[in-house]
Amino acid sequence: MVADAGLATRLERLPGVGTARGEKLAKLGLTTVRDALMHFPREYRDFSGAHALADLREGEHASIVGDVTDVGSRTLHSGRTMLTVILDCGGGRARAVWFSMPFMAKRFAKGMRVVVAGQPRLSSGTWEFAHPDVRWLAGGEEAHASDWLAVYPLAEGVQQSHVRLAVQAALDHAAGACPEALPEEMLAAKDLLAIEQAFREIHCPSSREMIGRARRRFVYQELLMLQLALRMHRSRQQRAKAAPAIPVDLRLDARIRARFPFEFTPAQKRVCAELAADMARTEPMNRLLQGDVGSGKTAVAVYAMLAAVGTRVAADSNERFQAAIMAPTGLLARQHHQTLSRLLAGSGVEVELLVGGQTAKRREAALERIAAGTAGIVVGTQALVAGAARFRHLALVVIDEQHRFGVLQRAVLQQGQADPHTLVMTATPIPRTIAHAVYGDLDVSTLDEPPPGRQPVATYRVGPDDLDRWWEFVRKKLAGGRRGYVVVPAVEESKRDLATIASAYEALANGPLEAFRLGLVHGRLQPTEKAAVMEEFRGGRLDVLVATSVIEVGIDVPEATIMTILDAESFGLAQLHQLRGRVARGATQGICGAVMSSQGEPHPRVDAFVATTDGFTLAETDLRLRGPGDLVGTRQSGMPPLYLADLLRDGSVVAEARRDALELFEKDPALADPSLERLRKLILDRWGATLGLGEVA
């Protein structure tokens, strides 16, 4: 067998690919045959035309065959054109529509037979496809049941056709040379496709059913590998150092709670008890705390940190344990520092801050106090705390606002004589099966109720025609004493974006919000400048903060209760929800307007956002809308992505892989059986570095 040599062949050497295309493909990270084979489709266009009108479901991709019976164009209020094509589909009529694409009209004529593919919507009793894909059938040509076209994730300057061509060439090249990683008996017992057939069907499916079977094979393998890797990791961890035991007795518990200006919610009490039980043991805690934005996660984390700093390192010692909390942004770290300093005023606990923008001298002094153990609680950005700080008696690490389902961030900060307890907090709720798949051995706590008196944020979709009225409404609310945000999009915060932000600010300051005190924060400001503007806003010396999504995570100004999100289409769903969370933090009901460039056109993300404020529902919708792919966000964090596991749909496979991994691991913890050799190698390649599995090899 050519085995790996075949898969390692460089794409540009394949017939028809060539150097120029090869360079383009490299932008997508595709350089070898293996890369191309593992570049799974994002979705499939169903051109089979196999659906009858009666089978259609709202929003679910489908394709129908029909004869064009009418083609009409009209101009809408907004000045845009709308093209409507009526199809006779045998069993009834359907409609295809295009906005602002008048040239499409020429491509249709009565009597043509077409396949229309897209997401249908029932509109006044008729199925309507907006901006569908169309295939024109030649005279007498019928649609085929196997017309499934793969659609790939792309990068700038790379087209579908480039990827399709490379994948085809890779499939041909690898034919007969794909090494199988799963033992023969396993394939048979689980009715899984062999690797080569699975590659072929995932890229060039012969039917919808085969797409499902191919996906299943990859999802299963991927999850099995992850679960085995997590097992190996855990068995190493159990051999690792012990964590300090932090027993929380009733007195300490009462002392900690008395520091808070509010009563904990029942959910917070429950989670605090879960944390206390974990921390009382010497096995390091590995816990994920999830809770919707504003559910009060910080308070719970502070409780755990106070338990640590309230505990002596030994009965006969005056030294106390240390705790650290790491935030993804400097703004959030500074905010935590303020909250904690206020909470601990007069307690004798020193709260240390480690963020960008501090002078070298100040940083040195902080690091010294941390090393000496006099700094009880350390607050900072992940980069600085994990990168620079050396602790004397670190007992607990809290990682705040871990948005993406990053796998296993907790390897960081294991230093000193003991491993710390670790608490990871996220506002992106994860269904339990997914949490299991991604975090494997992490225990999960959930804050499932908001603090008392919270009302869901009233959320509106603001189209171009509503904009004047919206600003009038905002002005009225501001004049009535509210404070708020205007969020402007900035993806890269590049120079161009900065110009956009600046001009958006000018436009607001000289336009709709002229009468108010405005401030501006964005990612390119110096940390100290950012902090200064935040202070002005927090202190009520500004009415409106114009901001990029730097305020997305964690920013807590309960008095800010009205938000306008400009260009809402450009934000992700999770991001929108996080942003809205900024105005859901007090007793006054928050208000949020999502400003859109279109008046009525359906927009799945923004429409879902407007329809509910429930974080769990939105997280699920988000997973569904994004489809399979890099769901766990590992690509962003520089770790290998989970290619295909559509964890929401594949909950049962998660459970199955978990069971099988456990069984395999118990029988053969070193995966030494010859039939597992390739699987073991793949696991080490994939997860070895991330999870420190070197030794197991």
Ligand code: ADP
């Ligand atoms: P998140 O879960 O988004 O991190 P925070 O911990 O920042 O939420 O809490 C949101 C707001 O709710 C903060 O202003 C906090 O002080 C307040 N809060 C937290 N717990 C309670 C509670 N039990 N009662 C009243 N207010 C609370």
Ligand code: MG
């Ligand atoms: Mg928070």
